[in-house]
Every structure is written in structure tokens, then in C-alpha cells.
Amino acid sequence: QVQLQESGPGLVKPSQTLSLTCAVSGGSISSGDYYWNWIRQPAGKGLEWIGRIYSSGSTNNNPSLKSRVTISVDTSKNQFSLKLSSVTAADTAVYYCARDPGGRLLDYWGQGTLVTVSS
């Protein structure tokens, strides 16, 4: 059974960089044709896809977040990471990591981690 677990600071100051890690267990992050995704959800609102990374390291990001997003993978630690730069209060949300087995569906999700942007 694949499990994903997000971790990182719960509070980030405005203009700084948000950094989160998603640890994958129950399977190798580099095996199979999987994409590893980040999604976020502001309180009481809908879901927004942030971006994804393939095990090879190739990425796709949401154009609405422009060049603020960096997603990387560390196969030695079986985890992938998100960096979101120049954060504002609008970036306050629950951040989820999730697996896409191909076909752009998300079959395994982490429990989510709340990140608040505030001084």
C-alpha cells in the first residue's frame, strides 16, 4: 500500500519561500510510470493543481503560478519536494501531495499539511 506524507513548516513569512517535502512509502518513487503531484486547497475553497514531476525529473507546473514553483525529486530518499517563492497571504492553504499513475488521475494522496503565510 503506497503512502504519502507531507512535511514542512506550518508558518512562512510573506515574500519568503515555502518548502515542503512528500515522503513516499510502500513503493519506489522511481519505479513505474508515475507522476508525483502537488495540489493545494485554501480553507473552504476548491482544489488547485500546482505541478508535478516524473521520476526522471521532468516537470509540469500550473501557468497561473508562473515561475514561482520548483518541484524536485530525491530518489535516494524516496521523496519529492515543492518550493514556492515570494509567497503572499493568498498562498495560505492545505498542501497535498498525490500520485498520478498515468491518465492524469490522482489515486493516492497525502493527508495534507496546512501552511499559513503571515508575518
Place this chain on the structure above:
Amino acid sequence: DIQMTQSPSSLSASVGDRVTITCRASQSISNYLNWYQQKPGKAPKLLIYAASSLQSGVPSRFSGSGSGTDFTLTISSLQPEDFATYFCQQSFTFGGGTKVEIK
């Protein structure tokens, strides 16, 4: 960009009711449409993929249909554990969600 519009945004129903939620795409997306259920404080859970395929472990009272631009998620007989918010998803875009509440 393709927009996904869900309706209604909320509904009230009773246990045992048949419930239908609609998702409309701004252009044809063939059958590339997935449905998720989200309960408060929890991550979304995949219910239906490719418009009509039931994810493993999901009860058979859930079904999906549609192709092109119009899609539906149907719960044939609403159970107490089905009160939640439901989202459709096409590629990198999610619908706005439908909250199913107890009448």
C-alpha cells in the same frame, strides 16, 4: 484553458435518495474526467476515473457517465457516510465542488 463547471454547488438530500451531480467542460474532453469525494479535514479520495470506471474499493452505488462535455456522478442510494464534497477533475483542472448535505 479548459474550464470545469460543476452543478449544483450544494444540495440537501436524505439517506436513500438518488443523487446526481453534473460537471460540464468548456470544450470536449472525450472521457478524461475523474470524480473525487472529500470529507472535512481529509484528503480527496478517487471514486471514478475515465468518466465511468469505478476505482477499486469504491461502493457500487457510485457511478459515472458522460463523454465530450457533459458528465454526471450518480449515487444510487445515499448513505450516511456519503455526505461530503465531490469534485470533478480534468487533467490539471478541478471543478468547484458540490457539497452534499443532510436534509
